[in-house]
Amino acid sequence: MSLGRFTLQLAFLHEADKLKSILRHSRVTFADRRENDAEHSWHLALAVMILAEHAEPGLDRLRTLEMVLIHDLVEIDAGDTIAYASDTAKAAQAERERAAAERLFGLLPADQGSRLRALFEEFEQRRTREARFARALDRVQPILQNVHSHGAAWRANGVTAQMVRELNGPIIRDASPPLWERMDELITEAEANGCFPVRDSP
């Protein structure tokens, strides 16, 4: 019995290794390469540890950490989609992620698979304070990376300050108004520093 669980658990951890090869659109700050989902997930978990005091009171830090550690696993099958993608692209991505969750969490013993699947759904639905905070930090990280790289991904993808505010403001503010206030200041500084694409003249 215990051996059966070990076999399934180790097979899942082996499959999860593939997350190290899924590349994001964001770049690593101190190296000339794209970031992968595994190192992103680690950095996000570290941010949960460090910034938890700015979340809504009563945050369950363990569940929040577990949520961010598994939130990108579905991209092993479904790949990464930039946050600024079209609604059609995002809907197709959501469908691929559902199938991926079924396959990947299905590798585990049934009780664990169900628990992780529920954590992933919780993250996606953003209805609990833990999911709101996890999703907010998932938006904070690329903003910080852009601020530190003179807007490398913003400029490469034609993302304006207005797009950054409209897409991320509601999600970050919803989890932590002071965190959004700080991000808003950083975006304003980034505008002054030329971190956004230059607009075409009308």
Place this chain on the structure above:
Amino acid sequence: MSLGRFTLQLAFLHEADKLKSILRHSRVTFADRRENDAEHSWHLALAVMILAEHAEPGLDRLRTLEMVLIHDLVEIDAGDTIAYASDTAKAAQAERERAAAERLFGLLPADQGSRLRALFEEFEQRRTREARFARALDRVQPILQNVHSHGAAWRANGVTAQMVRELNGPIIRDASPPLWERMDELITEAEANGCFPVRDSP
């Protein structure tokens, strides 16, 4: 006050990005490259989530997760040392890591810096059940990576099955006898499959 804390916390998270460029001696299973410390830390945290049921009863999963998420940060300054290094090399490494912990955790607000520093010391000292389990999984992961890569790092570094058992057995068994039993079986299979360096004839 809150702004001051944000500034320190975001500066720490920025500095922590460097962990993505610290390379280990182990290799990523599904790509032809060495693993970095950030993705290793993520994989280790996932292993804590999945294998916690095999730890000593009463494991504090939150503290264990936090411990593995920060355990390698000191390598930003101190670099990686292979587990099979000499005692002299390990002592020099420990000294570099102490200085690194001082600098890195010192970037945070004092209360948080002290808490993370204490977590790092707890991991190193291996006296609590959480530290024993974290340290055990830190040894399990390279064994699994070697098993899946036909002993790539073992063969490259002249590491024998006996060395693997002597170095890892006590640490893994101490945290979870059934986990060591499973690892021991995998090492035996790896021997049969030629995953260890061929011995010179006497």
